[in-house]
Amino acid sequence: MGITIRRDINVISLAQLHNQLGNDLRPVSGATVARRKISGVHISELEDPTPYLEGGELLLTTGIPVAGPALKMEAYVQRLVARGVGALGLGLGAGVDEVPHGLAEACQAAGLELLIIPTGTPFMAVSRAYWDLVGKEGQADLTASLGTQTALAQAAAQPDALASVIKALAQALGGWAAYLPADNAAATFWPESNRAILGQLWVEASRLDMAATHSASTFQIHGTDVVEYPVLVGRRAAGFLAIGAGRKLTRADRQVILTVCVLLSLKAAQAQEKDEMAAALGSAVTKLFLAGYVEAGRAQAADLGFTVPPGPVRVLVVRGSDDPTADARALEGRLSRETGWTVAGAAVQDSRLLHVEGNLACWLLDAEHDGGTTDPAETPPSFNRWGTEGSGAGAQGGRSESYTSGKQGHRHPTERCSPATDVAAVLSRPMSLGRVREEIGELTALARRLEPHQIVEVAAGQLDPRVQEWVSALRGYTRADLVSTVRAYLQHRGQWEGAARQLGVHRNSLRHRMGIATALLHADPDDPDVAANLWLALRSE
Template sequence: MITLLQLGTALSSDLEPGPTGSYSSAPLTGVHISELEDPTPYLLGGELLLTTGMIFARSLTDPKPYVKRLKDKGIRVLGVGLGPSLKSVPAALAEACQQLGVELVVVPDQVPFQNVSRAFWQLAMRSSNAGLMDSLGTQTAMAQAAMRPDAVPAVVRNLAQSLGGWAAFVPRFSEGETVWPASAEQFMPKVRRESQQLATLEAPSTATFELLNQPVVLYPVLVNAQVYGVLSLGPGRRLTPADRQVITTVCVLLAMRAKQREQLTESASVLGGAVAKLAVRGQLEAARMLAEDSGLPDLPSSIRLLALRAQSAIPPAFAAESVRGLAGEEPYDLVPAVQACPFIFEQDGILIALLDSSLLKPQSAKPFDDLEDTEFQSLAFGPRGTAEIPETAAVLSAALNGAQLPSVLHALRASAARAPLGTLTHLGSSDESKAATWVKLLHDYTRADLVSTVTSYLRHRGTWEEAARELGLHRNTLRYRMQLVRSLIGVDVDDPDVSAHLWLALRHAQAAGIS
């Protein structure tokens, strides 16, 4: 923005201050020349208005209405050119300008108005070039920061400093979230919620919301037309076009960094999967050599095989998310072990992971719906939100050494194919434990009383009419419920081995007060 002081200094003797004897720092948006009695329809506001004063010399005895119109339009500076029309500034005009707060300047006789216009636009060009150079310098600094090992924190910090405010980057997963300065952490709960909403839109674009009466701007960072993360800004000032160019550059740098990381992760996933396949086929030496050559960690000395199955395919990148909150007779928090596991592969719709036994510890599992906001954020950026992470069945083996892996794999896969969705079961666990899990699934189903349904069905040895009569149900309703039971617990209730253990588990639950 060019100020009157800058323009007056540049023009030197071609422009003189008015009665005050000095120039103010009033900003100017342009220079306009008019001899009309009311030039305001042709003004945008903020210009330096130049006039030869013909209207004052001719007929306008009271200039106050004229100056008032300029003031109302946003004109802060009036320039009067001396010459044939006026030899000096009329006292009434000077008084009106002083009263209404419009600054008065004088263009001396014989000085073309074009000199004033030309000086203004030369200053504007210089200012634009300086702004461009500053922007290029900032963008260069951003690009250099993007080459550092701590690229994302460095870029976010540099951006916040250049804008004089705060900045945050919320990636698709909670890992790698960056906030600068640390005091902006207080804003993050709201920022995460807004970022999640932006990421679920079909066509995400820049968005804004208010925080403590200040605007916050959100910019989606896209990789292959998918939201990789959201850049959030609380600028300390109004954003300029140069600022927006810098922000666009930062989004591109973050996207490039994400793409690079994605490619590295994909390569590591392929190599880790190859190591795992060699290990479960008994080729331990080849597996260890490939891991070493690929820069992957060595196979753990104690391994627990984990098999994951869902109604739709689970990408290896979402393996950790898919095991949150699984119910089982001995609940484990599988997430840390799966997140740290580089040895995962998929075969016939089932994911197999070679977990480090030392990272797997029993603990009380939290239901999915009870996760705190800070824990939930890691799910915020699924393919289209958390709804697309499928319900999973998980089967976990006992601790094994490398030589035992091939002998367990077939049983593990077969167990995963039968395991009920939403549960964690243990390979080789007792039939009693499995039956207790089935009863819990039946009890937790709230849309129908499946416990009483199965109890009556087993009591009458699968006789539809007698069981339906005892339950007060139509026979077709009973058939539908039993189909639901088979789907829910993943086994055939008419199998004698299943029905015997299930009947005993139901009796035990009834004695324990579970209805």
């Protein structure tokens, strides 16, 4: 991995950087930090990063290159010293949890300053502190080729700005360039003749996204050096810029690349703001339908340019995290398989009628959705940052691997390691928009009751035909209150201790009562379908 942030005038010292960061960048020995000048900050996990270094840098690593035999460690340190590296920064908590044995001694013997970045401090914090110091002294090297900068500015103003910027960058560097969005949209690539390597780029993007290092990655594809940069909106990666230059990158080239990253970041931020506004408006329209104001909802949707299904709809209630789009995408494949509605995933992607309240997301889907016209070969699979199933790893290559190496950075509040682990969903059968208000209460109640990973498809206004017989059988037993017993058992999802505590009985008594209830029902209360129907019926008892 590697990205250098540097300038020509070497005035920033390690001591200044330490004063700026405090304990987030400290010497391994606890002594005073040397006032040695550094020319930039570089991040790399290569065993030999020296081809990408020019000397004087503070090199940051998670410890992967120094793990192993002492001879390997000493050779790594000697390569850095020979290249004139200013200092080595070791990030803890990802590759290694403590300073490898012998590393401090090897650095001291070679005259290489060794600094520690503690667990929880992202490498980007060091890079940002360096630039803060550069900016304060007003000596940042922002020189770039005027012709290239002009070409990029013109490209950014084109209707197809993303494709134009990527093409202009690739032409300026004499190679190829690609942009891989983090929202699973199709990649932008120029020239198209190199698209065959896209699969490997997705893998590296997944590696960066999982590590959340907010730094670039250097690697090789077919013997060619490739650099992949994260494009950030705030502290979250909106996508990844991959570059294969036709020549060795100069300082001006690096500035051009950073400029492109800024342009892409601005475009992504604008798109994000637009999406957030659309989501807010879509939520307002959806609330009208949920409250039964169908005509008002249709009129409002028409004014806002939203498409409302002309015919029946399906209601999808997803219980999970506060990122409903990610939750629904995590379930797309399972929705189709477990409900038999083969276009469920496409219907979710095309619907803008979504209302979120707490951890429940309610979607109104077109029950007559035709599946859309998107070419699956152009749709990349999911990042698998959550360890869930990807969708469509095809000829372009899929982000089908999950990586955890790299230094952990700050995550967005809605970003979770595994949102699919506790996502459950209820999908209704087709109904009219006018009936949604009558059904939404039961659907949301059922969604709250489901076990994690459970998906249930229900018909509008219809429970299992046996449910009334089950309730009557429980109510007819006079030696104990089996209705309250089964309701408490279901409410606590089969947890004996909690249910017994709620009923005020010993758990053995609860076990005995549940044995009687099971015999009367001629059905297993632990069966998900039986439990779901019983719970809805007993809620009003």
